[in-house]
Structures are given as C-alpha cells and as structure tokens.
Amino acid sequence: MRLQCTMSGTAIQTLKLAAIPVSTSPSRLIFWPVTKTLTATLVSRHNHTQRPPFTLLVRALSVQAVQATEITDSRKVVKPQWKAAIDFKWIRDNKEEVAANIRNRNSNANLELVLKLYDKMLNLQKEVERLRGERNAIANKMKGKLEPSERQKLIEEGKNLKEALMTLEEELIKLRDKLQGEAQCLPNMTHPDVPIGGEDSSRIRNLVGRQREFSFPVKDHLQLGKELDLFDFDAAAEVSGSKFYYLKNEAVMLEMALINWTLSEVVKRGFTPLTTPEIVRSSVVEKCGVFYARLQVYSIENSDQCLIGTAEIPVGGIHMDSILPESMLPLKYVAFSHCFRTEAGAAGMATRGLYRVHQFSKVEMFILCRPEESDSYHEELIKLEEELFSSLGLHYKTLDMATGDLGAPASRKFDVEAWMPGLGRYGEISSASNCTDYQSRRLGIRYRPSESPSTNPKKGNKSNLAPTQFVHTLNATACAVPRMLVCLLENYQQEDGSVIIAEPLRPFMGGILHISPKSR
C-alpha cells in the first residue's frame, strides 16, 4: 500500500524536492514512497502528528490540484499502488476532442464512465466538505461554556456527523480509486499532424538509400549465422526455451561494437550514458504505460518486481517523484540495457531467427524537457536515429505512425523500417516517441520554472515560487542489437559467403573487415 492522494484538504504530497530548498526538508525521508511492508505502520504513526504541517505545506507549494499521494484514516480499503495526476477538469472541458481521440486510436477507454464518476466524485466531495464544516461548527460551539444538556446534545450531534462523515469518506475513496482505474485507460492526446487511421495510413516522412541488388542468391541472417557459426538457437531452446539464443564468435564482437559505437556517437551529442537496473518494481512499469496491458512482462516470483522490456522504464523512473529545477532541463540520457519480453501473443507474427526474441541488448535514448520543446526534441531524436542508420549504410524509411498504431503513452511516434534483403521485407528497427506529459503525470516528474524570484527559501512564504509543471518525456531506440544484426548480415553478405563489417564499426571490432566462414 502506498500513501495516498489529494484533491481535498486531508491530503499530503510526496515530493522528492530535488533541488528545492524547503523548511521541513526531513519530510523527504518520512514520506518517501515506502515499501509495501512498511507503509501500513508508518501511516498510522505519522498520520496524526504530521498531517497538519504537510497539508499546509502542500497548499503553500502547489497552486494546482495534483494528486500525488494521500493519507486517509481508512485502512480497510485496498488502495491502488499509485495514482496518475490526471487532469479531470481538462478532460471534462474538452470531452469532444478526448472522445474523438479515443476513437481514432481504437482505444477501449470509457470516457462517459470517467466523466460520470468524476461528477459523482465532485458532488460527494462537496457533501463531505459540508459535513466537515458542520462538524467544525459544533466543535467550535463546544469550546464555550455550556449547559450540560446543551453539551450532551452537541456531543450527540457531533457523533452522528462523525459517523456520517466516515461513511462518506470511505465512499469517496472507493469512488476515486474507480475513477483512477477508468481514467488511466485514456490514451495520450495525439499530435495534430499524426495521420488518422490504421497502420496503412502511416505516412512516409523520409526514404534513405535503396534496395541493394545482389548478383547471387541472397541468404537470410539465419542461414548466414549458421554458415558463419554466429548463433546457437538450438542449444538455447534446450537451456532456456524457444526464441532464446546464444551469440557466438564475431556476432559477439559485432554486438559489442554496435553498443560501443552507438554509445559513443550519442554521447558525442551531449547525452549522459547510463546502464540501468533490469529488474524494476512493477509499479514503475505501469507508470511508464508501456506493456502493462499487453502482459509483455516477465514477473519475478514472490515479489512486486519484474524484468524491463526496455530501458525506457528505468530511465523514466530515475527522476520519479521529483521536482527538477528548470535549469537542469533538458536531461538527455542514453542507456544500455538488456531487455526481456515474453512476446505473448506474437505466435503468428514474423518470428524467424533474431527478428523477435525474448532477450536482447538495446541502446535507448531518453529526454526529459519543457513541454514547449518536446516537438523539436522529437525531431532531433529522429534525425539522430537517421544519422546513425545512414552511417551504417542501411536503406530505410521513416514513418509518421498513424493513430491506430500508437501505444497509449505516445502523442506521436516515428518508426524507422529498414530493408532486410534475406527476409525480403522492411522491418522495424527503431521507434521514437513523444509521450508529452503522459508518463510524467504517472511518474510524478515535474519541474519548477526558474523565472520566479525564489531566492530565499527560509522566508517560509512560497507564494513567490512559480507553479510546477509536468516535464515532457521522449524515448527513441538508438540501437536494438538483434534487428541491427539482421540488417548488417543480410545487407553486407558477399557472394563467397562472407559478410563485410560496416566501416564505422571496424575500429570497435579490432579492425577486422569481414566475417568469413570458419574451417572446422
């Protein structure tokens, strides 16, 4: 159970007050998202003693009704693990647009239900506020000198009010949980330039190079890999299961070279390199909105943890529950990790060889920035991808993916599909998404605009701090190794059965120029 959320005055917020000086800074330790086991005990202990100061603090700090996390007296209801800071008012005020967006994206979110629950909740909340007011009035009356019978009457009245209030508050909590559940299904809004329709409607943005012509029969990467002794799928099927593999010999060096070359190219452009945990809490996966619905995730037994399907998850999580100073933005990361996917439901899809596998290495770019900049960083990311793939001499097209092909978090997504001559088709090798504030509203990542004169924090009056805003997040594949191996092997195969190494990778492979059949 995680501490709970606000909207009303009983709530507190958990802030990772990254670079913000606050008077009650120890709060960081106390209200830090606590692990499941600890929360229950902490709640009751800190509830009464500490609630008031935080309520004030929140009010002072936030101009906005952000639901970060909340504490309530009711411990019997099972609380959701976390809450997204969904802007319900905005949704209500823009319901036609939201409805059209849901339709365009083939989402099964239920907007009507969300709005109905929201109205119901607002009414209930008003009622709760009214009863609280009455209870306070009675409490105030009782401070004065009173006839015993009068006092008895007030006590009775107060008791009744308290009971009614408790019931309503419990209802309110349940209603909020339900509202959250429904509202979390709403997809992100869509960039106006995105073509509306199914996958066929995706628009080609760019076309680079052309299909190489071969004067000999083309092999696919599986056959090349077999002849050059580069993978072992059979042993992996025994040891691990189908769609696992060992890389062998030059394939190992090629993987390392791809990772190293990509990292160094992207780092040159000002990105901070990272390696990430590959086991994360399931809640972080949910907050990134990535595979939750598709059950693409390997879960760890007897824990709340799972394996990452992409480094986007741990990198998205690195600033979770933080308020960043504007001066730190943009934050540009490039992360190397292994990725794990169950590929449940992929039975009918292209699964030959390395194209769709359970485990792979990937270099992923991730940007956190101010909202007004996310479109231009999206362009920067797709340009960077195109540069990388062009340097490797690949023939590819860049697509502006249609609404029907967007995952819930993406406002817009550019895919790169490269020509794979052995497979005889274009295959997706990367994807660059602008998730605007969809992830940051779930991960709780905000920034504090710096124009405010927030010079002296000790003064205690925070009214001169600018209100925080949610950052925008973007992610983009720099190099998904197995698909890149497919491209490199199939495009650079030679008539004699060897494969030439793309030039930029040679310095990272000890200078070797090609992979030749081994004599064994």
Add this chain to the structure above:
Amino acid sequence: MRITVDEYDVVSVILSSFLSVFVSALRPLCRLPSATNPMMGLQSTSIRTLKLAALPVLISSSSQFVFRTVTKTLTAALVSRQRPRFTLLARALSAQAVQAAPAAEISDNKVLRPQWRAAIDFKWIRDNKEAVAANIKNRNSNANLELVLQLYDKMLNLQKEVERLRGERNVVANKMKGKLEPLERQKLIEEGKNLKEGLMALEEDLIKLRDELQGEAQCIPNMTHADVPIGGEDSSKIRNLVGSQHEFKFPVKDHLQLGKELDLFDFDAAAEVSGSKFYYLKNEAVMLEMALINWTLSEVMKRGFTPLTTPEIVRSSVVEKCGFQPRGENTQVYSIEDSDQCLIGTAEIPVGGIHMDSILPESLLPLKYVAFSHCFRTEAGAAGMATRGLYRVHQFSKVEMFILCRGEESDSFHEELIKLEEELFSSLGLHFKTLDMATGDLGAPAYRKFDIEAWMPGLGRYGEISSASNCTDYQSRRLAIRYRPSESQSTTNPKKGKSNLAPTQFVHTLNATACAVPRMLVCLLENYQQEDGSVIIPDPLRPFMGGISHISPKFR
C-alpha cells in the same frame, strides 16, 4: 502456468507419434542383450535423452527432436504414451554402463517425478565409502551417506525381485503360446494376472525408491583434490601474492564517495525504481564497464576462447544441474512467475548448458568459451555481510570463462585458468593474492577452487574478485555431457552397430571469472584515486575508452 507450447514441444509430439510406428517396426532388430549392461538393468524402466551431437546414428535426424527435454507442462501428457518404445530404443542405442541422466523420467506412476537425474555412480560410492564419508565431513556437507547406501542396497534387492517376477511372468507367457487345456489356460491366466499385479506394485515401489535415492545422492558433494587444505575458510592456502598495498599521501576515499563526487552511480534512484542494492552506472562508469568487458573479451579470445553472449533466462532444471538451488528459502536465484524459468546468477549456467545431453567427439575437446552476461542474485541471507556500494549487488555484468575437457586434463586447465586470471589482474596493476580454498569453503560442485582477493584501499580490506573452479564430472553427470574417445574405429560405418565404439566418458567442466565488473570498478576507483579527486584509467583500458586517461569531477 505458461500456456505457450514452444515449437520444439510441438515438433517432438508430432515426431514421436511418427517415430512410434518406426520404432515398433524396428523393435525386433533393436533388442540387444541388456545383461551386458548392469546399470541399464537398474534403469530398465527409464529412458535417456541424448542430443546425439556429432554421433552418426541410425535415426539421427528425428531422434534429436524426439528426445528433447520436454517442458513441465507437457511432460505429464507425454508420459504414459512413450514409455515402452523409449525403453527399447535406449537399450538399442547405448552400449555402455552409464547411468545416464534421463532428463525427464517417464512412467505411468502418479508420483511426482524428478525432472531429471544425475548419473551418479552408486557402485563407486559404495566401494569407496570411507573416502566419501571423510569428504562429506571435510566439506561440512549435510549429505547422508548412510541413507544413500541403505537406499541403494534396498533398491538393488527390490530390483532383483522385480527381475525375478518378470522372468516368471515370461515363463507363464511362453507356456501360454502352446496348445492348452481350457482349464490349464485359465490357471495360467490367473497366475499371470497375479504376477502382473505383484509386479506393478513392486515397480511402483522401485520408482519411488529410486527417486528417494536420487534426492539423497544429489546432496553428496564432489570429491576433493588431494592438495586442497582441509578446514574452514581460515585454512585456505595462499598460492600467490602479487604487488603490494598502494600507499596514499592523502585520506583515501571509498568507491561510493568517489562515485558520488565524480557522478558515476545512482543508488538512490535505483532503490526507488527497483529496490535496495540496485544501481545505475553513469557517465565514465558506463564507459569503464564497457571497456572492462571489451578488453577482457579481447584478451581471453586471444588465448583461443570462443566468445559468447548467453540467455539470461534459463530453465530451473539447468540451474539445478549446474549444482545451484533455484528454490527454497535462502535461494540466490530469481524465479520467473508462472514458469519453470529463472534468471542466471552466472554465465556458467547457460554455458554449461550449451552442450547439455550431448556426446561430443573427442577431437572437439577442449572447448573453451568466454561468455559475457548480466547476472542476477537475490543475495538472500547477505544482510550481515559486506554490502557497501557496488561490492554486493543484485545485478552485474560479468565475463566468465568455461572449459569442457577430457578428465585427465582438467587439473592442467585449472592451472591455465588461474594463470590467465592472474595475468589479467596484473595487467590492470592490482595488488592481489590467490588462494587455494579450503574444503569448508567449497561449493558442492567444486573439486578444487582458486579465489583471487584484491586489495580495496577504500574498503580497507581484500575482497574476492574472482574464482576458478574445477568441477570435474559433477556438472557433466547432471548435464549429461559426455565425449566419445576417438581411438575407436567409429569412423567407418555407423550402421554396423555400436560394438566397435569406445565407451563414452563424462567431460570435466571448469569455470573461472575473467571480470566481475562491479568489484573491478571498486578496485580500479579505489586504487587509482588521486589527491585532486580524479581517478586514473589503467593503461590497457584506455584504448577501449576513447583514449581518456582519467575521470575528473564534472561541473554542474
């Protein structure tokens, strides 16, 4: 439970039904005298899974698939259908008295079967029981040798009884082939029925007994090299001491402080996102990790090792066969929910598994692999131990060496591995000592283990950075990795029958850390720290880091 049926399983089901026809046609041809094979006699109800790697065999193309290990979910369904024909086939194919590990023993019985069997040499254990008992004592193992021997005797007796009853049943069956009085026939039918029932009961007992025997016997640790010092960790013997403690003219920082000042890791964010003892590497630490991996791989490859990257999710049975415990309270292994898979704690597991259920031609040996993988460990029960910073973490990168070789060569390859480790760590300028670990400190699979402990000035102590173990045939008897000595004239015509093939033998396996990245980062940062707060990169790694020579504090 996972519903997915992987491709091989489907293939095996299809092929096995096809093969059943084929095999029943072959049945009369295949029946070889099983009397030449005492251990096969023991296991007459069992089958073997053979990945007939390089062996030319009669039905090689399909048998490979048919005998594939089947996943848990499917085994139950396959069980009853396949026993009889596999029994015969196994007899026909094997010329040898090995108790090969039937990967999934098959029976009609309702008892939950072990997924696999170790090819434990019970006869050898019985004949050497004093040595085995002393070894168990020296290694502080809680294996119960008395029980193993008792169960073994019991099983032998039960088996004789079963054989006797089978003989009687056959006699009855033969009698019934002739012309008989109806009354006489009725009597024989009755007799045969009784014998069959008695036999079934005994066979069930036998299966249970074998399972119990396996369970107990699998706890017996490997035997120990004669030179290994006997005793607890303190008794470990120093083999070698390289370099000396670097003297610092300034207050020494530990790697955590250095990492903080140089912005190299983030444990706090990882604690939020993943849990404690997880971490992000940042900035130069990422480049240093990549450089360590690349440099190590290239150095080890130069010495003739084949590079690999491995699956990091493997079947739990493979973990068990390598001698690790994937279940239980204090397991170091992360399991995947709703599956029979788990995460590897070391690349030793998937590399050990790469030749599982194979018979290798001798000419292929030694096989030397160097594998890069990420490793995952729960570190359950490590609460009280040195856990600061990168020293003990849940996930890390590691380059691991693995050798499969003939039995008589494993000692010399063990020496080669420890020399190679020493060369690597010397090139990086580390001060370390090499230890011949005492019996009390050996895991069950190791016959002998050399550890390297390097000086970590910030932590102010020596810390283990690598380990090289000779597991002799402990793992190969579980993973069923054998080789066929080449002196036999097996080249000519495989169709002729197998009598001219030399008997197979179990390979020996060895494993050794080439580079466990986080501990290496501790060593490098703490040993190469400078007074100005920077850290110098050791020479061999510089070409792998774009030529940078040191890590300096960043401005932000």
